[in-house]
Amino acid sequence: MCVLPVTLGRDSGLAAVVLDDSAVSRRHARLESGADGRLVLTDLGSSNGTFVNDARITRHVIAPGDRVRIGRYELTWTFIDPDRTTSIALDQLTMLRPVGPQRVAARRVVEAAEAHNRRVGHELDGFLSIEHGFLPAEQPLLAFPDSHRAWDEMTARLPELFRRLTLRRAFDAMPVLDARPEALPERYLLRASTMLGVFAHAYQYMAADPPNALPESLLRPWTTVSRRLGKKVPAVSYIDLFFYNWRLRDPAGARALDNMDLLVPTWDNAAERVFYLVTTEFAMGLTPVLGAMIEAQEAVVADDPAALERSLLVIHDQLRYVTQVVYPQIDPNPRGRHPLDQVLWAKTVGTAGVPIFDGAPSPSGTAQPQVHALDAFLERREYGSMVGQQSTYLAGFFPRHWQELVAALREVSVRQYVEDTRDSTLRGVYNAMLDAYVGDRGWMGLHRIKAYGFLEVAFKVGRQVTTGARFTGLFKDRTWDKVDAELATVREERRPPVGAPVVYGTARRGRVVTGESGSWTCYLDLDVTGQGVHHLPGDRVGVLAENDDELVRRTVTALQADGDELVPLTPEWRAAVASRAGYGDVDVLPLRTLLRFAKIRPIGREVAKRLIRLTAAGAWQRVVDARMEDQWELWDVLNLLYAGGHDVTRLWKADLHEPDAFCRVIAPEPFRLYSIASAPPPGEAATTLRLVVAGLDYTSARTPWSYPRERRGTASHFLRRASLEGRRKLSLRIVSTPRFRLPADPGRPIVMFAAGSGIAPFLGFVAARTGPGENRLYLGIRTPEEFVQHQELNAAAAEGRLRLSTAFSRADASVTFDGERHVVGAGRRRRVDDVIRAEADDLNDLLDRGAHVYVCGSANFAVSVIDALTSIVPGDGPEFLRRLTAEGRLSQDVFTTYLGHAQQGPRFEVSELARHTTAEAGYWMAIGGAVFDVTEFQHLHIGGPHIVRNHVGLDATAAYRKVLHHAHAEIDAQLAMYQIGHLRRLDFGARWGVVLTEEGLRALPLEELFRTWVRFVYLVVGMENALSADYGFTTTTTTSGEDPAELTPFKAQYVVEAHRRFLVSYLDGLLGDDLRTLWQRTVGFCDADRDIRSYDADLAAMAERPEVRLVRNSVSAVKDLLNSGDDVTTLCRTYAHHDVRLLRDLKAAVLTGVQAFEVHEGEVVERAGATLLDAVSAALDAVGAYYRRLAEQTRARGITAEDAAEEPIPPDRGIPGHGGPLPLQG
């Protein structure tokens, strides 16, 4: 009890009631009795405010029941009324001592760390504070004392020293400075550590060949500094590179990329700056997560679900912010604000951190303290994967405060609390937070896709020091796939969501609007109150649909079952069923229920192929060969298979371990995505999700492989039923769309283009856009009957915030706004692209003012809008749109209107595809049998043009799937915008031949011989793409201050290295392995009298030719010339030119053969056998000519290298980031 008036605050000398919290000011608030005897609370100008019932107050009369909050303290108080208790004097009004929540272990660690760092005056035991998280509380020092000026001076010279390859000489000449405590005080240690680490790595990795040892001028002080920091082996740490390697341009400005520079840049190129500083900003963006994790744990201890929800939301929002705003600043788009060229990255930054000494820790991503803190908070227990082990290993090198914090964060289980309370809001928020961390579109998911893109590009251009990852292996080893598989495994080591990762919504009665053509649209609201759904305008919601009774009945009949049979579930199916409202973890389901949840229409390609393997029905094989399976539904196919003699009952009779068990053949229905057409108030949970669902009804095609029948879309009809019934409980998943966001600046204008149900996200946009920015909406729609009044649009138009232009494509009508609502009147039929052209000036004005443009509709609609925009903007239209995209001002939300393959367009040959790999010919690629022209798309690809160009001219299906693009409907649909046709399937009948292989005589289908040719072409094309990217490096700015056109010695050494790799890794593999197989097989089919060994003999003879020996043995001589300062630029340019040319020649030679297959198909051997064999010979001849040309140029440069031997390939050094090659001496 205390007596009024009373002061509350942090300082025990100034306040009567002490609140121990850094968020509380020293004198924070005062409590006193007011004029009328009531209790008055006054804020004393505190920094973080005083709150009554969650509203910030300056002066407030408080009444019984009011909640008072200061900092993290919720104050409980009792007011003893003096009028009723005469025994207590008026001035003895009392209140109870405020009760703060219990301080959890993690808070005690942070407070102790803050106090310790303050006391000792440095942060060597680890940066740790609530305010700055894992970053230093004091900004990194900018200079050494005069005694160590030599180091500071060296910093500015690094780029030039790199460029000229003179860096080692400069460091060899640098004085050896004293780094012992008497010469270098503690406060300079971190700067010394960063700088010496960067220097040492620069010395190590400047040239392609590592030095024998570090010079004394680096090794001695670096070792001393490392020991003083408690590191046994000198190594560059995460702190060195990212947490203590930045400075603010404007010290009072934001801690963001735009306001930061590197403290110790190495090359000082764009890749280095962006990659390092974004990582730094990322850590800065995560700072609030530390406090929020601690508050969440304290909320658990205090049993306060509301406080827990708030803290979890802070974590969720920050994770979303860093992954969707900070991380994408690493932008491979060359037109982006901070472009980062992946090849430049790979050749410089990508390997710079690989440890120099054996057993030293690396500054890899697994050394991020935030990851370890979050993993501890989320109770990750498994670290068995390779990345997991590396992670544990690296955490062992953490400074003391970090180690203590990570351990302390494991002491309170937020997860258990969320599980126990069974509170749907908490569960929703917890799972959303977890998804923002490890989900496909969360931090770890995004990282995996981005890393895949970077690593693929990096390995294809031969990461230099790579510690291996089998860069010495052949081109086709696909190391990046192995690294990617690791990243996938490690995500699974983190703990799964609490309960099923879904939220439940209840359908309200909706409205179905039918147009005159019979097409319909359903407007449906889902009630998600209390589910903790936090989403932004533009996000999508995934819906788990159910099949209708009619389809289920039909399928049960086709399965010759009665529907009550119990069918066992696979783990995949069990997880899917657990996501359904009302179903827990079940092992079996009645067949009828299973069919309601199964993806049984249309038949997907994987299922179609599985059915081929299980049955011998030729009819079905022919359907699948023609890629017409999507014209069929499961019951259809079952009837077809039964007619072909297959026992269809096996599907439900088979045991789970058998390959024909239902759950092994048929997948569960996936989440179907719809744009959310509503917007919750900012920062609040949504109570309603509105959907606009376009009905899908179509007739399958009449073709030799399918028959006409009315078909329905599963999801749209399911939602229609739900809207008619109301009250149905739906399983939902919120899917965020970081690339479809409103501008951060509410004053920017936005222009929206929608067709049909594509209006959905824009209803949410308009509702959320209450700021000063203009909103323009162009809506394409067929007839006036389909035009629907939207309250949001009417309200926005009435307030002058929105202008709507509607284009009716099948009626002479138009829409005007009468001051209250939009009304349909007379007009002329037109399409949205007509309107765009008509209002070109208006649109250009909006674009000039920085408008963001959004397109939502079918692929065809998106193409028409983009084409129209391209034609009206000033200057180079495509270039304008590329820039718009790079600036994040053009966003597309494209959906496929299902048409099936019956409408497929032109057919293309593999030989045509393979030729489209240059700017002149255009760039094509094949995915899933379809052909795409990606010439323009490469400039728009979020992952940058390198990844696209890596896959042009070949079948990119595997790469496309690897990054889950096919599983993300929004990405997959966008692809349709660039489709130009399909690859033609050749018909070889059942032709076969005999071939002699190392395994003996074999019978081989002719089709397999063709595939061997195609695989070879794709391999050569892949190499051509990779090599073009590799040599493209010669025109980038690799060090600051250089002319990108100059082939500097630094760049030239990479050309020599790439050339050596071309000879060893590409060419030897191609000739010794792939072309040889092609030859062996082709000879078997085409010429029984040809000696199989003649190929090997030709190859061996070629290797002995003097020009070949000269070319291969002279590479090290060229490297030596380069290192000693001689000019070998011309020869390097010759290498680059002729290497690429050889691949093109090889491709052209082999394509002659492929074309023979395309022309003659089944008769190719009889009619064009000689052409095939000649094609292989021509390929070998091309290689011979290549060696002759290069030898001539080499001799012309005066290099003979008669006695030189070919340089041996260094041994494989394992996965990157796992320790380097040098043993530490002494």
Next chain:
Amino acid sequence: MLVSDVMTGFPAHIRLGATIRRAAEVVSVSEVGQLMVLDHDGRFVGTLAEEDLVRAMLPSFGDVTAGGGTLTDAFRLFLEKGRTLADRVIDPLVVRDTATVRPADELARAAIVMIERGIRRLPVVDDGALVGTLSRADLCRAVIYHS
């Protein structure tokens, strides 16, 4: 129905130590693809498949390259190898750990092992003595045709 009801008695057989030429002769005369093999005491030891005879004649990659290196050479070597093999004994080609049935076994039992292991003709063995064989044709005849 039992194995003994439908099996073929007096199966085509050959003894260990016989030449491959003799085996080829028995195969061509009996028109049976799988010969039963007996030891010198007349006890069942295994089977010899015509498939293995043919396989033994196929030249390996090394054979072909040593003999000219063309596919035509491979075809010629096939014939030559056949001639060379003719005088060798069958013993190395005999499959000894072959599945057998007893005369008193149920037919279905035999059918299952034949389908699962891809066996065309099963030896019927009673206490070490070969008493007959059961072929897929025997099964079809007895169970379907005569039903």
